[in-house]
Amino acid sequence: MRPRMWLLLAAQLAALHGNSVLQQTPAYIMVQTNQMVMLSCKAISSSTTRIYWLRQLHAPSSNSHHEILAFWDSSKGTIHSEGVEQKKITVFRDGSSFFLNLTRVKLEDSGTYFCMVIGSPTLIFGTGTQLSVVDILPTTAQTTKKSTPKKTVCRLPRPETRKGPLCSPITLSLLVAGILVLLVSLGVAIHLYCRQRRARLRFMKHLRLYPLQECSRLDY
Helix, strand or coil: CCHHHHHHHHHHCCCCCCCCCEEEECCEEEEECCCCEEEEEEECCCCCCEEEEEEECCCCCCCCCEEEEEEEECCCEEEECCCCCCCCEEEEEECCEEEEEECCCCHHHCEEEEEEEECCCCEEECCCEEEEEECCCCCHHHHHCCCCCCCCCCCCCCCCCCCCCCCCHHHHHHHHHHHHHHHHHHHHHHHHHHHHHHHHHHHHHHHHHCHHHHHHHHHC
């Protein structure tokens, strides 16, 4: 890039940032070192034949330094500036959108990137994309996820199952003793009933055999 063009860009850059003719996406991006980044610049006018990509290394101020990385020309393709690593930076077009592709980014690649077209009579800049390159991505973004509350299930208490024998030894012994007493009483009652019945039968038999003798005895 000619020094004359560089002076012209530096003089008019501060007053022309953020023109709505060129829309850049994303507005902010954070990536890890040695990764690839692709920045987009959409031109409202489809007649754009040349677009420049610049990098601002520090926060915007009157002493900000801007570096022209490369530009895309409809007839020449990608043209890199002096001192720029060509394998690392690629500029291409797809319809009305222009892209800047950065590979294997480093910490020093952090800054604000602008696309620019040369209008008549002024320069037109895009809205800008702030690139932040870090060694380790922060993990605080994970806290923004909503945690789904767990459903509380009410469960009725289960009845406790009693372990061990249902009756104690004392209860069992009393129960057996009661059964034995009942059996003995029943046996005694049956025995007495049988004796009474046998005695009655003998008496009735005796009366049948000696009816007259018994009657005479009764007369006397």
